[in-house]
Amino acid sequence: MAQSANPAAKPVVVIGAGFAGIEVARGLGKAGIAVILIDRRNHHLFQPLLYQVATAALSPADIAEPIRKMVRDYPSVEVLLDEVTGIDKAAQSVSLASGGTIPYSVLVIATGATHSYFGHDEWAPFAPGLKTIEDARKIRSRLLLAFERAEMSPDPAERKRLLTIAVVGGGPTGVELAGSIAELSRSMLAKDFRTIRHETASVLLLEAGTRILTAFPPALASYAMGKLQKLGVTVRLKTEVENITAHSIVAAGEEIPVGMAIWAAGVKASNMGKLLGVETDRAERIAVAPDLCVPNLSNVYALGDISSLRDERGALLPGLAQVAKQQGEYLGRTLAKKIQSGTSPPPFRFHNRGNTAIVGRHAAVFDFGWWQIRGWFAWAFWALIHVYLLVGFQHRLMVAIQWLWKYVTYEQGSRLIAEQ
Amino acid sequence: MAQSANPAAKPVVVIGAGFAGIEVARGLGKAGIAVILIDRRNHHLFQPLLYQVATAALSPADIAEPIRKMVRDYPSVEVLLDEVTGIDKAAQSVSLASGGTIPYSVLVIATGATHSYFGHDEWAPFAPGLKTIEDARKIRSRLLLAFERAEMSPDPAERKRLLTIAVVGGGPTGVELAGSIAELSRSMLAKDFRTIRHETASVLLLEAGTRILTAFPPALASYAMGKLQKLGVTVRLKTEVENITAHSIVAAGEEIPVGMAIWAAGVKASNMGKLLGVETDRAERIAVAPDLCVPNLSNVYALGDISSLRDERGALLPGLAQVAKQQGEYLGRTLAKKIQSGTSPPPFRFHNRGNTAIVGRHAAVFDFGWWQIRGWFAWAFWALIHVYLLVGFQHRLMVAIQWLWKYVTYEQGSRLIAEQ
Numbered sequence: 001m002a003q004s005a006n007p008a009a010k011p012v013v014v015i016g017a018g019f020a021g022i023e024v025a026r027g028l029g030k031a032g033i034a035v036i037l038i039d040r041r042n043h044h045l046f047q048p049l050l051y052q053v054a055t056a057a058l059s060p061a062d063i064a065e066p067i068r069k070m071v072r073d074y075p076s077v078e079v080l081l082d083e084v085t086g087i088d089k090a091a092q093s094v095s096l097a098s099g100g101t102i103p104y105s106v107l108v109i110a111t112g113a114t115h116s117y118f119g120h121d122e123w124a125p126f127a128p129g130l131k132t133i134e135d136a137r138k139i140r141s142r143l144l145l146a147f148e149r150a151e152m153s154p155d156p157a158e159r160k161r162l163l164t165i166a167v168v169g170g171g172p173t174g175v176e177l178a179g180s181i182a183e184l185s186r187s188m189l190a191k192d193f194r195t196i197r198h199e200t201a202s203v204l205l206l207e208a209g210t211r212i213l214t215a216f217p218p219a220l221a222s223y224a225m226g227k228l229q230k231l232g233v234t235v236r237l238k239t240e241v242e243n244i245t246a247h248s249i250v251a252a253g254e255e256i257p258v259g260m261a262i263w264a265a266g267v268k269a270s271n272m273g274k275l276l277g278v279e280t281d282r283a284e285r286i287a288v289a290p291d292l293c294v295p296n297l298s299n300v301y302a303l304g305d306i307s308s309l310r311d312e313r314g315a316l317l318p319g320l321a322q323v324a325k326q327q328g329e330y331l332g333r334t335l336a337k338k339i340q341s342g343t344s345p346p347p348f349r350f351h352n353r354g355n356t357a358i359v360g361r362h363a364a365v366f367d368f369g370w371w372q373i374r375g376w377f378a379w380a381f382w383a384l385i386h387v388y389l390l391v392g393f394q395h396r397l398m399v400a401i402q403w404l405w406k407y408v409t410y411e412q413g414s415r416l417i418a419e420q
Numbered sequence: 421m422a423q424s425a426n427p428a429a430k431p432v433v434v435i436g437a438g439f440a441g442i443e444v445a446r447g448l449g450k451a452g453i454a455v456i457l458i459d460r461r462n463h464h465l466f467q468p469l470l471y472q473v474a475t476a477a478l479s480p481a482d483i484a485e486p487i488r489k490m491v492r493d494y495p496s497v498e499v500l501l502d503e504v505t506g507i508d509k510a511a512q513s514v515s516l517a518s519g520g521t522i523p524y525s526v527l528v529i530a531t532g533a534t535h536s537y538f539g540h541d542e543w544a545p546f547a548p549g550l551k552t553i554e555d556a557r558k559i560r561s562r563l564l565l566a567f568e569r570a571e572m573s574p575d576p577a578e579r580k581r582l583l584t585i586a587v588v589g590g591g592p593t594g595v596e597l598a599g600s601i602a603e604l605s606r607s608m609l610a611k612d613f614r615t616i617r618h619e620t621a622s623v624l625l626l627e628a629g630t631r632i633l634t635a636f637p638p639a640l641a642s643y644a645m646g647k648l649q650k651l652g653v654t655v656r657l658k659t660e661v662e663n664i665t666a667h668s669i670v671a672a673g674e675e676i677p678v679g680m681a682i683w684a685a686g687v688k689a690s691n692m693g694k695l696l697g698v699e700t701d702r703a704e705r706i707a708v709a710p711d712l713c714v715p716n717l718s719n720v721y722a723l724g725d726i727s728s729l730r731d732e733r734g735a736l737l738p739g740l741a742q743v744a745k746q747q748g749e750y751l752g753r754t755l756a757k758k759i760q761s762g763t764s765p766p767p768f769r770f771h772n773r774g775n776t777a778i779v780g781r782h783a784a785v786f787d788f789g790w791w792q793i794r795g796w797f798a799w800a801f802w803a804l805i806h807v808y809l810l811v812g813f814q815h816r817l818m819v820a821i822q823w824l825w826k827y828v829t830y831e832q833g834s835r836l837i838a839e840q
Binding site: 041042043059061062065066068069073075078079080081082098100132133134137144145148149188191192193194220229264378394397398401402405409411413414415416417 | 461462464479480481484486487489491492495498500501502518520552553554557564565569572611612613614635814815817818819821822825829831833834835836837838
C-alpha cells in the first residue's frame with residue numbers, strides 16, 4: 001500500500017470526498033501534510049444538481065469529477081477507492097472493506113448522510129431517494145418508463161395511474177424534483193407522445209408539515225407553492241405517508257395509485273457514529289465541538305452532514321453543501337496549522353451565502369437572511385452561482401450550454417432509459 | 421393501443437430503431453403512411469462513437485437520442501417501447517413481450533446484430549462486448565476499477581496483471597478501443613496516480629488473423645499497426661483466443677494474466693431470422709433480394725446488420741452504419757412509392773462514403789476505394805464527419821466541445837465508476 005513509502009509518519013485519514021472531505025484534503029495537501037483520502041466512489045458529486053440528472057436535464061458526468069483529479073496538485077494526498085468498515089480508536093487505525101488497515105495520526109470523518117425512511121425501509125424499492133448517480137439514473141429511467149407504459153396502455157385508469165408521479169417531502173429537493181418533473185412531462189407530452197395527454201399527467205408533492213420549504217421564510221415558501229401549482233403540481237400539506245407499494249401511496253388515509261414515487265422526506269447521517277462508538281442524535285449525527293473535534297477524542301474530527309453543531313445563537317447548522325464546504329475549508333486550514341505549529345484554532349463560524357431552492361423556469365427563491373429574493377432574478381442568480389460552483393471548467397461550460405439549450409428549446413437532453 | 425384509432429388500416433411495422441429502421445420510419449412518415457416503430461430501447465444509439473463512452477471520453481446521452489424525438493415531425497409514425505417475441509406470417513402480426521399483438525400490412529426487420537463468442541458464451545461475463553450503453557458503462561467502470569485496484573495493490577505481479585488490458589479482435593472496434601485505452605491510461609497514470617507507473621500498464625490487441633483491419637487495404641492496416649505500437653499497444657497476430665476467465669486469457673497456448681478483457685472479435689445477427697422462420701447464413705443473417713425483400717415473403721423486408729446482400733460485383737455488403745443508413749433511406753422511399761402507387765423499385769445500390777477507423781490522436785485511416793488517406797488529415801476529417809453525422813444539434817455541439825477539450829487538455833471528461 002502506498003503509505004508504506006514512509007511507514008514512520010502516520011497520515012491524516014479523511015473518510016469521504018464530498019464537499020467537506022475534499023476541502024479538508026486540499027487544505028492539508030496545500031500545507032504538504034500526508035493525507036489518505038478514502039471514498040467508496042471514484043468521483044466527487046455536485047449533489048445540488050443531482051435532481052437535474054434525475055429529470056434528464058444533465059448527464060451524470062456533468063456533475064461528477066474524479067477525486068484523483070481534484071487533488072492531483074497535492075502530492076502528499078493519496079486517494080483510496082475503498083470503504084471503511086471499522087475504526088480502532090486505541091490502535092488509531094481504520095480497517096477497509098478490501099482487507100487492509102490504515103493507521104492514522106488524525107481521523108477526519110466526512111461521510112455525509114443518506115435517506116431515512118423513518119423505520120419503513122420496506123418502502124425503499126418503491127420510492128427511491130436521491131443521493132447517488134445510481135439513484136438519479138434509477139429515477140430517470142422509471143420516470144421515462146412510466147410515460148412509455150402509459151402511452152401503450154389501452155386502459156384510462158391505468159394510464160392515469162402511470163402518469164401520476166408522487167414526490168414525498170416538501171423540502172428543497174422535493175420542490176426541485178416536483179417542479180422539474182412537471183416541466184419535463186409538459187414538454188415531452190406535448191411533443192413526443194401521440195396517445196397520452198398532458199392533462200392526464202399529474203405531479204403530487206406530499207408534505208407532512210403545514211407548509212413546504214420550512215427552512216425558508218413563509219413569504220418565499222408561499223411564493224414557491226404558488227409557482228408549483230402554476231406548473232401543475234398538486235401540493236398536499238399535512239399529508240403524512242402511511243404506506244408505499246409498487247403501485248400506490250397511502251397518505252392521510254387515502255390510497256393514491258401512482259406510476260412512481262420518489263422519496264425526498266428525510267435524511268440520516270451515515271453509520272460512522274456507530275463505527276466510532278460515540279453518541280449520536282436522532283438523525284445519527286455526531287455532535288462536535290466548535291473546532292469540529294469529536295468530544296473526548298482529541299484527534300478525531302467530524303464535519304458536514306454527519307456532524308451536528310450549533311451556531312453562536314444556539315441554532316443547529318443546516319445540512320447544506322455550503323456548511324460542509326465552509327467546514328472543510330476551515331478544518332483544512334486550522335488542522336494544518338495545529339499539526340505544524342500546535343496552535344489552537346478559533347471556533348468555526350458559518351457565513352450564510354444564501355439558502356436557495358429552484359421551482360422551475362424563471363422561478364427560484366433565495367434567502368440571505370438580511371435579504372430575500374424570488375422570481376426571475378433569483379432564478380438567473382441561482383443558475384449563475386451553480387455554474388460558478390461547479391468544480392472543473394469543462395463541467396461549467398457543458399452545464400451552461402445544456403441549460404441554455406434547454407431554456408431555448410424546452411428540451412431535456414438526457415432522456416435515456418438505460419437501467420434494466 | 422394506439423392503432424385502435426383506425427383499426428381498419430394495418431400499419432407498416434418496423435422493428436428496430438437503429439440506423440436502418442429509423443430511416444425507414446422517417447421515409448414512410450414523410451409520405452404520411454401509418455407506421456409502428458418498435459424498439460426495446462427508448463433511444464437511437466450512434467454506435468460508431470460508443471467506444472468513446474467506454475473509454476470515458478463522452479457521456480451516454482451525447483450519443484443517444486430519444487426515438488420519439490427523432491420521428492416527432494411525422495404524425496403517422498408511432499413509437500412502441502417493447503420487444504417482439506413472435507411473428508405470425510399467416511395472420512400478418514407480431515406479438516410483443518408486454519402481451520399485445522400488432523397486425524401489419526408490411527413488416528420491416530432492422531434489429532441489427534449482437535456479439536458472438538463463437539460458441540463460448542461462458543466468456544461473456546469476463547469479456548464484455550460493445551453494443552449498448554450498458555456495455556459501454558460496464559467496460560468504462562471495469563477499466564477504471566482495474567486502475568484503482570492496481571494503485572492499492574502492494575504486489576507487483578498483481579499490479580501488472582490489473583494494468584494489462586486485453587482487446588480481442590483487430591477490426592475497427594478493437595483498434596479504436598485499444599488505441600483509446602492506451603491514450604486514457606497514459607494520461608491518467610501520468611497525472612492522477614501516485615504508485616502505479618505508465619510503464620507497468622499495457623494494452624494487448626489479440627487478432628486471430630494475419631493482420632488487423634482486414635476490411636482495409638494492407639497499406640492502411642500496417643499504418644494503423646505502427647501507430648498502435650507507438651501508443652504502446654502490443655498487437656499479437658495469428659493469436660487465437662482459447663479461453664477467457666476472470667483473471668486471464670489463454671491465447672496461442674499461453675496464459676496471460678489480465679485486469680480486464682474486451683470482446684471485439686465477432687458479431688452475429690439478432691434472432692429475428694429464427695422468429696421469422698427463414699433460412700439464415702452462418703452469422704444468422706437473412707439473405708435478401710436487391711429490393712431488400714425477404715425471398716418468398718412479399719411483404720417482409722430486412723435490412724442493415726440483420727440482412728445480407730451482395731453488391732453488383734458479387735461482394736457481400738459490410739456490416740457498417742452507412743450501409744444500414746443508405747438501405748433505410750432507400751426502403752423508406754421505395755416502400756412509400758410501392759404502397760401508394762404500386763411501382764416496383766430499382767435495386768438497392770450502395771454508395772461507399774468511405775470506410776474509416778481511428779487509432780488515436782492525429783491518426784486515422786480512411787478508405788474511399790478510389791482514394792486512401794491516413795494520418796492527421798484523416799483524423800481531422802473523421803472528427804468533422806462524425807460531428808456532422810450526430811443526429812441532434814445539441815449532441816453535435818456537446819461532442820465537439822468535449823473533443824476540443826480533450827484535445828487541448830489530454831483529459832477524458834467522463835471518468836465515472838458508477839456500476840456496482
